[in-house]
Amino acid sequence: NDPAKMAEALAIELPDRALAPWTEEERNSRRSTALDWLVRLARGELPYVDMEPAIEPLTRILNDEDLAGRAAEALSYLPNAQAQASLAAVALDSSLPTSTRTASARGLARNMARGTNALPQADIKKFAESLDRET
Numbered sequence: 001n002d003p004a005k006m007a008e009a010l011a012i013e014l015p016d017r018a019l020a021p022w023t024e025e026e027r028n029s030r031r032s033t034a035l036d037w038l039v040r041l042a043r044g045e046l047p048y049v050d051m052e053p054a055i056e057p058l059t060r061i062l063n064d065e066d067l068a069g070r071a072a073e074a075l076s077y078l079p080n081a082q083a084q085a086s087l088a089a090v091a092l093d094s095s096l097p098t099s100t101r102t103a104s105a106r107g108l109a110r111n112m113a114r115g116t117n118a119l120p121q122a123d124i125k126k127f128a129e130s131l132d133r134e135t
Contacts, residue, residue: 042077059086068100072107081118
């Protein structure tokens with residue numbers, strides 16, 4: 001019943017770091033690996049996997065400069081209005097780094113080239129005007 005003794009016993013029996021918190025490097029490595037898998041799933045490598053629940057988390061990752069490119073790539077394979085809207089919103093957000101915005105714009109172009117265009121006409125016009133203003 002003593003938590004300290006239990007922790008000591010576990011430390012002896014499980015000397016590996018199975019229960020230790022991940023370091024920042026380990027966390028980033030696992031995030032990257034998970035994102036690589038999401039890209040593969042979005043491509044359709046396992047067609048029975050429903051990617052719909054991943055759209056919202058991928059959208060949040062678009063704001064992470066290190067992972068935005070792969071998140072945009074994954075979203076580019078998903079013929080979904082929410083995915084297109086998220087990619088367009090990030091591409092138009094001038095407060096974000098250029099690399100993040102460019103990755104989102106490329107993802108949006110790939111998504112639309114797959115034959116779907118779920119963006120409202122007003123958003124398309126705003127996007128085109130933004131492209132005219134910026135390089």
